[in-house]
Amino acid sequence: MTILTVTPNPSLDRTYEVPGLDRGAVLRADTDRVEPGGKGVNVSRAVYAAGLRTVAVLPLGGPEGEQLRTLLQDESIRVAGVRVAGPTRVNVSVVEPEGTVTKLNAPGPELTRDESEELLEAVRGEAARHAARWVACCGSLPRGLPQHWYAGLVARVHRAGVRIALDTSGPALRAALGERPDIVKPNALELAETVERPLLTVGDAVKAAEELRQLGARGVLASLGADGQLLVDSTGTYFGHAPVTSVRSTVGAGDASLAGFLAGGGAGPDALAAAVAHGAAAVQLPGSQMPRPGDLVGSAVAVTTDVPLDRPLRDTT
Template sequence: MILTVTPNPSLDRTYEVPSLGRGAVLRATGDRVDPGGKGVNVSRAVAAAGVLTTAVLPLGGASGTLIAELLGAQGVDVTAVTVAGQTRSNISLVEPDGTLTKINAPGPELTAEESRLLLESVRTATGDPAWIAACGSLPRGLAPEWYADLVARAREAGAKVALDTSGPALTAALRAGPDLIKPNAAELAQAVGRPLATLGEVARAAQELRSRGAGAVLASLGADGQLLVSAEGTFHGTAPVAAVRSDVGAGDAALAGFLIAGGTGPGALASALAHGAAAVQLPGSAVPVPADLRPEAVRVTENPPPDLRLSAPAAP
């Protein structure tokens, strides 16, 4: 069982538009509504693979009620902390070539008591999870150290923690020793304070974060695939994509694939790549099911060429 924690969930509305023109009236060619937030998306992808999952999250207002209903319909068990504020709604506009314009609302401000209840809910959620995946931005009211507190409590209870966040929240949590972190290239560059232009530079940055407390680093590199740096070694993988339809939630699907496959080693990396590649070819933040995956097309190599340049270098 995989438990996810999403401190700032959302109701995601996605519209497919022929083109995006400022000041114009846009007529959507397709639309969908999904429960959103990084951890929520991980749980949805885990459930789609037929694996048990529980989503712990704060919910408030009509949008919060709808999120719980949608998750339940997708086979996700929900442990909700009721909050006074209204759960946010996000809007994504997707053009035919896959270009995404996203508007993320700030979300409600959590009180000190709501923050405490959220941490307690992680401890008391049913089941014995193989992994706890703590994901996404922190809402207003939660200090950057909130994830560090969560990681420390989980580690004391003997649970493995995967963390997908950025900025001060990531920096603070490293000291608590998460078993896995999953930054993208830009977040990794920000964490080490320098630009990253090659696989070698990404690998060295990942090793630096390991020296600061992370057990392993799974770096998402967009079109350049993913890089896993762990005690087992350095592995790079790619998966072909015929056409990108939407990359909303693709990194979350990749993390789900990684954890479903055990959360360690090149086999888990291959699963992450297959899930991420399938996700970007689906509309909105739809998550892949096993029939969408093409594991035979995934390529994973150990100790990739360090001078291999990224197609999109990352700046801090």
């Protein structure tokens, strides 16, 4: 099975670990690392770590884009890059000893209309070439792409007979719902933003997920952070969670969950169990490292149709 990923605004993620963060001072970092970044990129990394085939489709610009390509190829991930004029963005994270992270995210290049069309065609062509089972479209849209860009991509992928997962938020998510993506993956805050009201309990999240289905989503995989994960699709409503002994990094945990869900079949309780196992394993690994089969906590995952509707949500801010 091949899972194609689309990351319209990828990045190089540079992380500095410092003894302390003092504004206006000259700081000397203890460590400095550069990793491939972007939600779809992380999904590809997690899919490959799970032992499945993947192709990462993404715009690449300037020497930064070539470095991103090299980093992914060094991880044995196949890259289908679309050349764009603007340089790929570089995001910077500054990590303090107690774990506080200060992030500076660059806006990224502004894509032209021709570059936008080339990216859409690359997705269609690569999906056909590799007989992709799923296309996962992830992350924010770069400058130059309209908010309905994902909606057009969903329609184009569906016409090719391929299922599509969408992990984005705000107007881009709302615009795409009418094209009936097979699964959407908001977190609790994004789910609340889409239905335009606060979510205080798991039951509130269930109602919000049902509303997204009424708006067109065939399934909703909602990450509730430390409170677990929720799946509402045509097979039913399920709640899953797994104990986590220690949290080392939450970077990419949601992307790992989506990869697990798709690798687990993309529907129903077994897929949710795989999503929970991948997400719980990811938060116990450093940086944006993606879990391998030996890291998974499958035996500790609990999935039930007895959803704890009254349970308060903690991770909604």
